[in-house]
Amino acid sequence: MYTALRLQRKLRGELRRGEVVITVIDPQSYMTYQPFLPEAAAGNLEPRHVVAPLRRVLKRCRVVNGYVTGIDHASRTxxxxxxxxxxDxxxxxxxxxxxRLVVALGSISRTLPIPGLAECGIGFKTVEEAIYLRNHVLHQLDIAASNDDPDVRRRALTFVFVGGGFAGVEALAELEDMARDACRWYPNIDASDMRWMMVEAADRILPEVGPEMGEWTVEALRRRGIEIKLGTMLKSAVGGRIELSGGEGFDAGTLVWTAGVKAHPVVRQSDLPIDDKGRVKATAELTVEGAEGVYTAGDNARVPDLTDTGEWTAPNAQHAVRQAKVLADNIVADLRGKTRKPYKHAYVGSVAGLGLHKGVANVYGIKLRGLLAWFMHRTYHLSRMPTLNRKMRVTADWTLALFFRREIVSLAELERPREEFELASRD
Incomplete structure (x- = not known):
């Protein structure tokens, strides 16, 4: 979306004269700003406000909703x-x-062949998953509050997150904060009755913010009663029965999988060069190696890192958004016979939200935590949110939250919208 947005600005004359046509193909009619998904799941933001409608943003582009299933560059189709x-x-x-082709398919969740994971788990990469988790967590409180069976209550109030990166930590922290706040409306549920757990195979979480801030985050979450299992792997989740590598086993009503991502598998259904991780091989100018007229960026691209931080750029939004602008400029340069520019961006740091008024940040080597880090997290991501329309809507949501409590209504029936009608039809 960012590439097409910049192209429609830079090629306004060519588009008006019909010399250029920009087509965007995507399964969804909107782009999701993923850093705000945890806040949407926690009810701090309206889910519709964390997405940008493509047809509204890309007014001079042709938007086609569909699933790309293959790329044959030899025939340019x-x-x-x-x-x-x-x-299929x-x-x-x-x-x-x-x-000319821009391959920006992004990434999908990287799963493992763990028994029961596909049946019981859910990811955290889409707004649909965020909405589902919000309704699901609140529905688990409804179940616990409506049952006297201790086993039923214990299962409903047990929430397990696998993966200690940004997505897992922020989703866990925001949802736990929401559920703790909601407990005041459930007289027979105390916050201590809930069991929140993070399972991470490595020996630390949030590696992007550095060891010291990662350790502080672990301590902060543990002070809230959240269990952090480092150096631990999920072995099985059959029937909601969680089995960990340390031998511990228990039932859980919620299992969220955020243990990494991988390049979109469609790139393997192409004749483009890919590496051993399934990423398209890119040059520093964001063209595809050996493929004239093809460009790539984002999570599905292996882009050289021209700074001293690593061999390849990290698969995150900070790089992807900036790569999109350079990519668009290089397409314009090729069309006008000018010289392309290489992509080079020094990583400025990371920020993470840990619930309302809680956060952690490491920006330009300055380490912050608590309220100031939370404010920096919100400010930074608000500045990156596409379109003024969405910036204003997000700001309005936050402003209203200063005066009103969060909604705690579970709309779990959204998952089965035809169920009641089908029951009525049987009579």
Missing amino acids: LTYTPAGAAP DDAQAVRAGYD
């Missing part, structure tokens, strides 16, 4: 299945030609 058809429905597949 790609195949996609339009919205309304199953992604070959009969509905459409072949489209291109002169």
